[in-house]
Amino acid sequence: MASERCVERPWRAARVVVPDAAMTVTGDDRALVEASLAGDRSAFDTIVERHQRQVYQVCYRFMNNHEDAADLAQEVFVRAYRGLRGFKGQSTLATWLYRIAVNVSLNRVAVKSPAFEPLDRVERADRALEAADAAILREERARDVRAAIAQLPRKQRATLILRVYHELPHDQIAAILGSSVGAVKANFFHALANLKKRLDRR
Amino acid sequence: MKHLDESQLVDLAEGGLDAPAAEHVEECDACRARVALLREALTDAQTDERFEPSPLFWDHFSARVSDAIRGEEPLPEPPGWTTWLRNPATAWATTASIAILLMVGALWRATLNAPVFPTVTAPASNAAAAPPAADDVDRDDAWAMVRSAADGLAWEDVTAAGITAHPGSAEGVAMELTADERAELARLIESDMKGSGAS
Numbered sequence: 001m002a003s004e005r006c007v008e009r010p011w012r013a014a015r016v017v018v019p020d021a022a023m024t025v026t027g028d029d030r031a032l033v034e035a036s037l038a039g040d041r042s043a044f045d046t047i048v049e050r051h052q053r054q055v056y057q058v059c060y061r062f063m064n065n066h067e068d069a070a071d072l073a074q075e076v077f078v079r080a081y082r083g084l085r086g087f088k089g090q091s092t093l094a095t096w097l098y099r100i101a102v103n104v105s106l107n108r109v110a111v112k113s114p115a116f117e118p119l120d121r122v123e124r125a126d127r128a129l130e131a132a133d134a135a136i137l138r139e140e141r142a143r144d145v146r147a148a149i150a151q152l153p154r155k156q157r158a159t160l161i162l163r164v165y166h167e168l169p170h171d172q173i174a175a176i177l178g179s180s181v182g183a184v185k186a187n188f189f190h191a192l193a194n195l196k197k198r199l200d201r202r
Numbered sequence: 203m204k205h206l207d208e209s210q211l212v213d214l215a216e217g218g219l220d221a222p223a224a225e226h227v228e229e230c231d232a233c234r235a236r237v238a239l240l241r242e243a244l245t246d247a248q249t250d251e252r253f254e255p256s257p258l259f260w261d262h263f264s265a266r267v268s269d270a271i272r273g274e275e276p277l278p279e280p281p282g283w284t285t286w287l288r289n290p291a292t293a294w295a296t297t298a299s300i301a302i303l304l305m306v307g308a309l310w311r312a313t314l315n316a317p318v319f320p321t322v323t324a325p326a327s328n329a330a331a332a333p334p335a336a337d338d339v340d341r342d343d344a345w346a347m348v349r350s351a352a353d354g355l356a357w358e359d360v361t362a363a364g365i366t367a368h369p370g371s372a373e374g375v376a377m378e379l380t381a382d383e384r385a386e387l388a389r390l391i392e393s394d395m396k397g398s399g400a401s
Contacts, residue, residue, distance in 0.1 A: 036276070041271075044271070048263075048267050049260075053260075056263070070259070073263070078271055081271045083277060138249065141249045142249050145247060146250055149247070160247065164248070185212045189208035189212050189240065192215070192247075195247060196240075
């Protein structure tokens, strides 16, 4: 498994765990790709195991329910496998997979409105520690946030998800979305402003 | 006072340490309000915590993907724009086409820049003897004679003779004749008129 590192952001109270594979080029990934292309299925299994969480989380943020996110994450890896010869190592494997995940997710939400996860399906480890009322309020707020993010324009939505929930640096988001760092920051600015506007209306 | 741009506001909201921008925000109420709004939005976004599926899901997921790609092979690399040049026949054909285009271009340029020889104008007496232009019907003497001969004909006589021409069709036909053809037509009509005793 890829090593993990902790990143602390000033605007975040909690420490966030970010998979290291998402941030750096690994020769190991390149070797796994070459082995997969040579017909070694176990090499691709390793790629899946290494990146499945990040891919699933991107899909979950777009679809807002586990079933659709799982289906979509599988589709991402199938597409990645088919297009493996197109991976030239110009970006990290993580960035390449993020790009596929974002594109597949954006295409899916364009044709199918995601069904939001029912509140009772969401399991949280710390729920037992919270007072029941506070937990409900928290869930409602989270639901509002998800609904507001779902209404954002495509690029703003993708930028916000990758920045806030995946903690990716602006330049990696730019590489994933095929735009400049300036455009990513502008999209992020508008995403946050629109999110705030929508939440305040509720 | 120039306000901060979107990129600077985002950097500040995320805790970036741009000293001049931070100083500006201390003095500018508008920018300070915008940074505060961005920070509130970030905090709001964080209320939606990460959803983590059951650990068992990941074992199933790897198996699902493995099943889904069973029997599949990575697709061949999509052809780039230079791929077709790897075929020797295509490469030779392209080279030959480019060479021909270059030669045609060079010839065209040479023709374009060739010296223009002065044209010789014919004397006025010769111009009078020159045959009329092929499409200059009004100046054609032979056709004038045909036209004057036809002026004497009554339309009823022509129709009675079984010639069903539309108005203007004879003129149309004559317009399509060359000068030589019109001269030959005039000669035939003239000889016919002489034979019939018409003046």
